[in-house]
Amino acid sequence: MKTVYERADVVPLLAEIFRELGYEGTSLSRITERTGLGKGSLYHFFPGGKEEMAGAVLADIDAWFEQAIYRPLRQDDARQAIAAMWVNVNDYFRSGRRICLVGAFALDDTRERFSAAIGDYFIRWIGALRSALSRAGCSDEEAQTLAEEGVAGIQGALVLARALGDEMIFTRSLETLAKRFEAATR
Amino acid sequence: MKTVYERADVVPLLAEIFRELGYEGTSLSRITERTGLGKGSLYHFFPGGKEEMAGAVLADIDAWFEQAIYRPLRQDDARQAIAAMWVNVNDYFRSGRRICLVGAFALDDTRERFSAAIGDYFIRWIGALRSALSRAGCSDEEAQTLAEEGVAGIQGALVLARALGDEMIFTRSLETLAKRFEAATR
DNA sequence: AAATCATTGTACCAAACGGTACAAGAATTA
DNA sequence: TAATTCTTGTACCGTTTGGTACAATGATTT
Numbered sequence: 001m002k003t004v005y006e007r008a009d010v011v012p013l014l015a016e017i018f019r020e021l022g023y024e025g026t027s028l029s030r031i032t033e034r035t036g037l038g039k040g041s042l043y044h045f046f047p048g049g050k051e052e053m054a055g056a057v058l059a060d061i062d063a064w065f066e067q068a069i070y071r072p073l074r075q076d077d078a079r080q081a082i083a084a085m086w087v088n089v090n091d092y093f094r095s096g097r098r099i100c101l102v103g104a105f106a107l108d109d110t111r112e113r114f115s116a117a118i119g120d121y122f123i124r125w126i127g128a129l130r131s132a133l134s135r136a137g138c139s140d141e142e143a144q145t146l147a148e149e150g151v152a153g154i155q156g157a158l159v160l161a162r163a164l165g166d167e168m169i170f171t172r173s174l175e176t177l178a179k180r181f182e183a184a185t186r
Numbered sequence: 187m188k189t190v191y192e193r194a195d196v197v198p199l200l201a202e203i204f205r206e207l208g209y210e211g212t213s214l215s216r217i218t219e220r221t222g223l224g225k226g227s228l229y230h231f232f233p234g235g236k237e238e239m240a241g242a243v244l245a246d247i248d249a250w251f252e253q254a255i256y257r258p259l260r261q262d263d264a265r266q267a268i269a270a271m272w273v274n275v276n277d278y279f280r281s282g283r284r285i286c287l288v289g290a291f292a293l294d295d296t297r298e299r300f301s302a303a304i305g306d307y308f309i310r311w312i313g314a315l316r317s318a319l320s321r322a323g324c325s326d327e328e329a330q331t332l333a334e335e336g337v338a339g340i341q342g343a344l345v346l347a348r349a350l351g352d353e354m355i356f357t358r359s360l361e362t363l364a365k366r367f368e369a370a371t372r
Numbered sequence: 373a374a375a376t377c378a379t380t381g382t383a384c385c386a387a388a389c390g391g392t393a394c395a396a397g398a399a400t401t402a
Numbered sequence: 403t404a405a406t407t408c409t410t411g412t413a414c415c416g417t418t419t420g421g422t423a424c425a426a427t428g429a430t431t432t
Contacts, residue, residue, distance in 0.1 A: 005409090022294035024211035028390060039391080040410045049391065104293045106349035107285050108208035115351070122349045145362055148346065152359055153335070156342030160334065163292035163308045165301070173338055176331055191379090214420060225421080226380045235421065 007045040015057045023110040073128035078136040096161025096170025136185035193231040209296040259314035264322040282347025282356025322371035
């Protein structure tokens with residue numbers, strides 16, 4: 001028996017599984033089959049079972065967005081951070097081939113289990129984006145409206161891209177949003 | 187034993203259950219408990235089981251959107267039909283308390299089962315909206331972009347409203363979109 | 373009223389579910 | 403090397419899953 005994995009190595013694998021199958025659709029047998037880890041290992045790393053696994057995935061996602069998206073929006077040059085956001089988001093979601101797990105969890109009953117993490121994720125995204133827009137010259141009201149429109153637009157573009165099996169519509173939607181932001185901050 | 191229900195009476199009940207729990211999260215026991223119908227009745231109306239139930243729900247949704255949203259957008263006065271769309275969509279989704287089942291199905295593996303119906307729903311919505319925008323004076327390119335932005339914006343607003351447990355953000359997002367459309371069609 | 377058809381509740385099925393127990397092997401420390 | 407801790411595979415648990423069979427009752431037709 002080998003000691004190959006650490007908890008941190010498993011989380012990204014779990015993330016991909018939850019993304020594809022959803023919370024209820026992800027069974028322990030699918031997890032063992034796709035991670036190669038038996039139930040022994042799984043319950044050793046995540047004593048709380050499936051719920052703890054999904055929780056760890058959400059925390060991991062949150063940490064990534066915090067450092068790659070939110071913090072730059074709050075601290076760095078506003079226009080540059082916004083421009084970087086479009087690029088990073090397009091990469092992160094693989095041009096729409098990958099979905100937003102937080103958004104997906106929000107849509108069904110799974111939300112009840114993780115409402116705090118789900119709410120936080122979007123509150124902080126909108127807040128960080130609003131901060132950047134304010135610094136870039138938008139009025140408070142305009143910054144709030146535009147920030148909500150941007151985040152909602154990304155989530156909607158993911159739905160559309162998956163529904164139509166079309167990556168181009170995702171990238172195109174981001175470009176449209178980017179243009180709106182540029183028009184409002186010059 | 188009574189003969190109360192018809193197939194058509196069950197479909198809206200099923201729709202609400204699938205909306206709340208998702209496809210995988212919806213078990214036959216939850217269905218029997220919330221519809222009051224035993225497995226006997228259920229499999230009598232839907233011999234194909236859960237998949238046929240969800241298929242019937244999607245067909246029902248599609249029919250509603252066709253008559254209430256798409257057809258007016260294609261046939262009636264363009265500006266009026268667009269204005270009516272925002273109102274009808276806000277009502278249909280109960281200000282964001284209700285989600286779009288088609289969008290939710292698109293996000294996870296459930297898409298594989300119903301990809302044709304899911305794709306159709308969004309293609310026809312975008313197409314109808316583009317038609318109205320064109321008739322209202324938009325260029326072909328602008329109409330396409332704006333139609334995609336509108337449908338994506340609605341889907342994203344549903345995600346946000348559910349994630350934040352906030353109805354106002356949904357209604358507010360629709361108003362923002364409506365203003366964009368008005369600015370582009372005058 | 374007899375016969376037919378539509379509807380329904382109950383009992384049942386094998387398979388899969390999430391989770392637990394635990395002994396045995398690996399890695400680390402003493 | 404001995405003791406200890408960290409990992410892992412396997413077997414097992416009770417429950418729930420989607421689905422089937424079928425008899426019994428309701429409504430409808432003849």
